[in-house]
Amino acid sequence: MRIYFSVDMEGVTGLVDADDVQPGGRDYERGRLMMAEDVNAAIRGAVAAGATDITVNDAHGAMRNLLPESLHPAARLIRGRPKQMGMLEGLTPEHDAVICVGYHSRAGALGVLSHSFMGHEIEDMWLDGRPVGEIGLAHATAAALGVPVAVLTGDDSACAEMAEWDGSVATVAVKYARDRFAADLRPAQEARTAIEEAVAAGLPAPRVPRSATSDPSTLTVRWQSATVAATLLGIPGVTSTDTRTVQAQGSLPSLYRLFGVWMRVAASLTNQPPYC
Structure with missing residues (x-):
């Protein structure tokens, strides 16, 4: 079973502020370690579900946040930029499922560090007339490749946004937004256990890849x-x-x-x- 991970940072356990997720921020080094712990929990779940090929794409900012030595040894890491497919670099129809770790809600939502791709530079986005952000666009693109999104982790606002797009996707809320830069945090170990269990339960059996759609x-x-x-x-x-x-x-x-x-x-x- 081949599993693809797209890993953002704003929706990671414990992180609430720009200083947590931007290089040079006073808590960024801690933030990138928290990012690694969330993705490693998800990788452990994938391994438990039978994944034999795991690709992790660092999808946040400059895309050099995950330290290779901090990543679970079962996974390969795509790191750095530019990437032609950005947050979905390396995703192919041969993958069996996508796991989105550390995602956040779209611009205008009352979610932790909510935005759409470029901070406040993008005010709104729509896909076929439907309001969309990073979650919806990733889901739609993966679906066009014939690959389902199986699990998403982030704050409760991100989880609600994913549920609006596709209620079949398992979600794990690792924190609960109080405002854009404040949250009620789930204990870190509890959150990571929940991530691991959700991925282990949410991954599909190996399947025959579907053809990409051209609609x-x-x-x-x-x-x-x-x-x-x-x-x-x-x-x-x-x-x-x-x-x-x-x-x-x-x-x-x-x-x-x-x-x-x-x-x-x-x-x-x-x-x-x-x-x-």
């Missing part, structure tokens, strides 16, 4: 900056609905990859801190 989708993004939107109109196929909102049509996962290009363009034009 077209429409991705719409409303940016904080009109400059970003105007610049993106130079990319073939990108259209605008107003001065700050652009959209494009295409099949997933190609649309996911295109969105990564949009973010790189936006990053070159802005210098905004990710959580403000």
Whole structure:
């Protein structure tokens, strides 16, 4: 059984503030160790379920948060950037399931460190008219590849967002949002035991991979900056609905990859801190 892990950081056990998840933050070094403990708990669950091939993609920020020596030896690590598929780099139709560890809710939600990909630079996103963030876009892209999301961990807001997308996905709330930078924390050992048990119970038996779908989708993004939107109109196929909102049509996962290009363009034009 081949299992793919996409590991973010904002939804990790115990972390509530930018200083916990940004390099240079006063608690970042502790935060990256907490990140490793959550993913290792999930890996232990995958191994218990019979996983024989485990790929972990470091999907947060600069994507160099997980220390290779801190990772469970059963897993291989994809680390660093740029990555053409960003948070889903390395995911293929040959995988049996996706595990999302440390995920957070989308921009505008009252969740711990909530945002959509780029802090406040992205105000809103929609996929086929449905509000979407990192959770929904990852789920839709994996589904287009024929790979189900089996388990997601994060705060209770992230878990609720996943349940709205697909109620069959097992979720583990490791903390309960009191506000965007405050949470009622589940004890660390209790949270990690819950992660391990949920992954062990939630993984499917090995299956015959399904073919990737080619149904077209429409991705719409409303940016904080009109400059970003105007610049993106130079990319073939990108259209605008107003001065700050652009959209494009295409099949997933190609649309996911295109969105990564949009973010790189936006990053070159802005210098905004990710959580403000």
